[in-house]
Amino acid sequence: MSATGFTGIVVVVLFVGLMIFFSIINKDRKTPLIRPIPAFDKINQEINVSVEDGTQLHVSLGRGGVSGPESAAGLAGLSILKQVIEKSSMCDYPPVGSTGNPVLSILAQDMIRGSSKAVSVSALHKHPSGELIGVTPFSYAAGTLTTIRDDTVSANVHTGWFGNEIIWLTTAGERQSSPTIAGTAELPAQAVIYASASDPLIGEELYAAGAYMGAGKMHEASISAQDVIRWIIIGIILVGVLLNLFGINTNIEGILAG
């Protein structure tokens, strides 16, 4: 086994261990110890609005598949969709989903149908949901605009893998005066989201939805585990800077190089 492989296993085992540890020590805690993220408060607020008004939430999942580097963003988007469906169980209509990836489309449709049945949502479809809108960035963005412009959609949640085309979706939401919560893993698109969405999710906030939307103790524990690893990384970076400052790093590099 290579050094990289060994490091990978250590990181995964460390993550699992920390998650189990934090889920045990925070078992009896009523409120999670996490910093507030306004975008998630907004999603919860908009779910309540949609229940009261009999409107729908639109969750667009982007173009990420399940097998590439963009998969985690797509899966995080699906996780948010699941939470939105479960939380809007009192709503007349389930949320409407849209994707730009065929695999994600099948997963979203399965989730909407399955969860809608589980929470006994009265009407299954006001709009067709979870459909594949388009497989290229612009065809997906252009196709999603009709859903955003629909009067029965009260808010838009764009979470998944998007490129710069997300500007179309965020500005369309703004023109409709409907709140837009957006997050992606692609860096240039994050800048676009920050400038154009009413409630942006920056960096790793996209992956923390479960902890903020009441998905369970393990989700909260995963956020704590992530923070511990983050501090370890910060420590390693600082030690690296100090070593570099005192010129010790060249000696270490020499030892590592044999």
Next chain:
Amino acid sequence: MKIKIKAPISTAIAIGVGIIVLAGYFIPSMDSIRFILLRTGLVLAAVALLVGIINLATVHIKKMGSESENSGYSLILLISLLVTLVIGVIDMVQTYLIGQPNFQMTNWVFTYIQLPIETSLLAVTTISLIYAAANILRKRMNMFSISFFFVTLLVLLGSFSIPPATIPFLQVLRDWILRVPALAGARGLLLGIALGTITTGVRILIGTDRPYGG
């Protein structure tokens, strides 16, 4: 006929396959199993594309029947889909008959229809991005938005290459912004995204997060 795999079985399959694929990255002896599973996944993804297109066509056929104001767009989409499909099939048949690749008509559609449309849309995107950057102070007047706006402005000014507008100081400042604070910020965000990605993956592997309907 409805085929429904019970949740515990689908969850067990997903977790098992996930663990084997992950182990394949770390343990060289499991590489071959990882490749077999990934290849199977790719074939399934291709089938999913076919299912997605059939689903898309079905949805738009239904939309055409309803009294929706967008039914005209649905008709255009279906005609385009059908025409492109027919052209693709004709090209494939010709390729088979000639015995060498011949995708002239498909290439024509992409070069003279899709490419100009996508280029135009890219231009519209540029305008929308400028509008969004200019609009940010109206939307959120805080320290971060103000710095976002002025940094964007400085980088744009430093990018001018037409002689009267070129100011050496601005170009130096632009290079420094891109090389130091922007790069540092991007690395910080990437570290956060990497941690988030690992967390999501671990949650799925241990079955806490099941975004596959299980």
